[in-house]
Amino acid sequence: xxKPQVLKSAIxxxxxxxxxxxxxxxxxxxxxxxxxxxxxxFVEIQKNVSIxxxxxxxxxxxxxxxxxxxxxxxxxxxxxxxxxxxxGGQPAGGNKGLWKATKIGxxxxxxxxxxxxPVNITNRVVIGAGAVVTKDITESGVYAGNPAKKIRxx
Amino acid sequence: xxKPQVLKSAIxxxxxxxxxxxxxxxxxxxxxxxxxxxxxxFVEIQKNVSIxxxxxxxxxxxxxxxxxxxxxxxxxxxxxxxxxxxxGGQPAGGNKGLWKATKIGxxxxxxxxxxxxPVNITNRVVIGAGAVVTKDITESGVYAGNPAKKIRxx
Amino acid sequence: xxKPQVLKSAIxxxxxxxxxxxxxxxxxxxxxxxxxxxxxxFVEIQKNVSIxxxxxxxxxxxxxxxxxxxxxxxxxxxxxxxxxxxxGGQPAGGNKGLWKATKIGxxxxxxxxxxxxPVNITNRVVIGAGAVVTKDITESGVYAGNPAKKIRxx
Numbered sequence: 435x436x437k438p439q440v441l442k443s444a445i446x447x448x449x450x451x452x453x454x455x456x457x458x459x460x461x462x463x464x465x466x467x468x469x470x471x472x473x474x475x476f477v478e479i480q481k482n483v484s485i486x487x488x489x490x491x492x493x494x495x496x497x498x499x500x501x502x503x504x505x506x507x508x509x510x511x512x513x514x515x516x517x518x519x520x521x522g523g524q525p526a527g528g529n530k531g532l533w534k535a536t537k538i539g540x541x542x543x544x545x546x547x548x549x550x551x552p553v554n555i556t557n558r559v560v561i562g563a564g565a566v567v568t569k570d571i572t573e574s575g576v577y578a579g580n581p582a583k584k585i586r587x588x
Numbered sequence: 589x590x591k592p593q594v595l596k597s598a599i600x601x602x603x604x605x606x607x608x609x610x611x612x613x614x615x616x617x618x619x620x621x622x623x624x625x626x627x628x629x630f631v632e633i634q635k636n637v638s639i640x641x642x643x644x645x646x647x648x649x650x651x652x653x654x655x656x657x658x659x660x661x662x663x664x665x666x667x668x669x670x671x672x673x674x675x676g677g678q679p680a681g682g683n684k685g686l687w688k689a690t691k692i693g694x695x696x697x698x699x700x701x702x703x704x705x706p707v708n709i710t711n712r713v714v715i716g717a718g719a720v721v722t723k724d725i726t727e728s729g730v731y732a733g734n735p736a737k738k739i740r741x742x
Numbered sequence: 743x744x745k746p747q748v749l750k751s752a753i754x755x756x757x758x759x760x761x762x763x764x765x766x767x768x769x770x771x772x773x774x775x776x777x778x779x780x781x782x783x784f785v786e787i788q789k790n791v792s793i794x795x796x797x798x799x800x801x802x803x804x805x806x807x808x809x810x811x812x813x814x815x816x817x818x819x820x821x822x823x824x825x826x827x828x829x830g831g832q833p834a835g836g837n838k839g840l841w842k843a844t845k846i847g848x849x850x851x852x853x854x855x856x857x858x859x860p861v862n863i864t865n866r867v868v869i870g871a872g873a874v875v876t877k878d879i880t881e882s883g884v885y886a887g888n889p890a891k892k893i894r895x896x
Binding site for chain 1: 819
């Protein structure tokens with residue numbers, strides 16, 4: 435019988451601001467989490483991710499490499515970020531030159547179970563629960579659906 | 589280097605009926621879970637949630653404050669409940685006066701990866717996998733899509 | 743006060759190929775995972791599931807009984823598989839005769855937060871993030887949306 439290599443989720447080489455609160459189990463490594471932010475249980479945040487101040491990253495969310503999030507943002511439960519569009523019809527694998535970045539502004543609130551492809555989202559945006567964001571959002575407002583479209587002004 | 593406040597997921601002040609089964613890790617606190625119900629791994633259930641008898645809450649689901657679920661219900665994997673509609677374009681934060689309640693009847697089955705905004709759902713309803721429920725459901729039947737619509741009678 | 747029966751997620755009776763890597767916590771039991779595959783944190787894989795070689799099963803995914811996955815597949819984060827269509831308007835419960843199987847070919851890449859109902863998917867397919875796959879996919883290509891439709895060739 436083969437035995438797998440088993441590693442444990444952990445908090446490794448994370449740069450925390452003051453007064454951050456984390457509920458384990460989480461898998462956080464090589465990222466930066468600003469002061470007074472919160473990270474709920476069952477969350478994974480990968481290396482080089484930057485999260486601003488006073489953010490809430492709720493349970494069951496996954497934030498991948500090449501994502502940066504501003505201040506006063508809310509990432510709901512079960513939100514998934516993406517950096518690999520499977521260009522060429524398959525995962526980029528180790529070829530990070532094919533990965534794309536996501537930049538989230540300030541005061542952005544993302545509803546639970548939303549999916550965020552690699553995009554830029556401007557300040558003061560609400561993403562509805564269950565939305566799939568496939569394009570840049572350059573105008574403040576409320577966006578929902580699959581694919582996400584603007585449904586009203588803020 | 590700042591150190592975060594780290595808490596651990598746990599089972600705290602939960603009122604269990606008889607013969608409940610739970611698979612850890614879970615984060616359950618201040619809620620009520622009726623007899624013969626099941627809670628799978630990687631589940632969070634918040635305070636004041638009430639879950640009836642003979643329910644299954646499957647892995648990866650999140651049930652927030654102000655949700656009550658009847659008897660003989662099935663909550664699939666990765667189902668997210670919501671109590672905050674980001675009215676005013678931002679999370680309610682500590683202002684629970686802005687939160688809204690969800691009430692689920694009896695014999696309701698919710699498919700995996702569904703998202704349930706604050707609504708009432710009557711008895712004997714099926715919610716399709718991946719659906720986003722945005723409005724009250726007052727009539728028994730099968731509902732699916734984003735936003736969820738009735739697709740057939742039961 | 744009643745005390746629930748509490749079990750812990752674990753790796754139990756799994757047949758691993760060589761050089762498999764797993765990040766705990768996971769709940770894996772009675773399944774087969776081929777050589778050089780990877781399983782991320784917060785994953786559950788149920789009994790009798792078969793996963794091929796060089797696959798990645800990313801964090802937060804759930805793979806249910808009666809699913810088989812070929813070689814060189816990528817299952818994104820928060821992907822949920824389903825074997826019970828709630829026929830008759832309710833879960834099959836213990837009646838596995840009502841469950842349906844899913845068969846995924848080789849070189850299939852499934853985007854994060856996708857939901858896979860019991861279907862067959864042929865080789866060399868990309869499923870977009872957040873898609874809900876409700877029907878068999880017999881032709882290579884890129885599929886997205888709820889319900890998923892073909893959006894382009896590979």
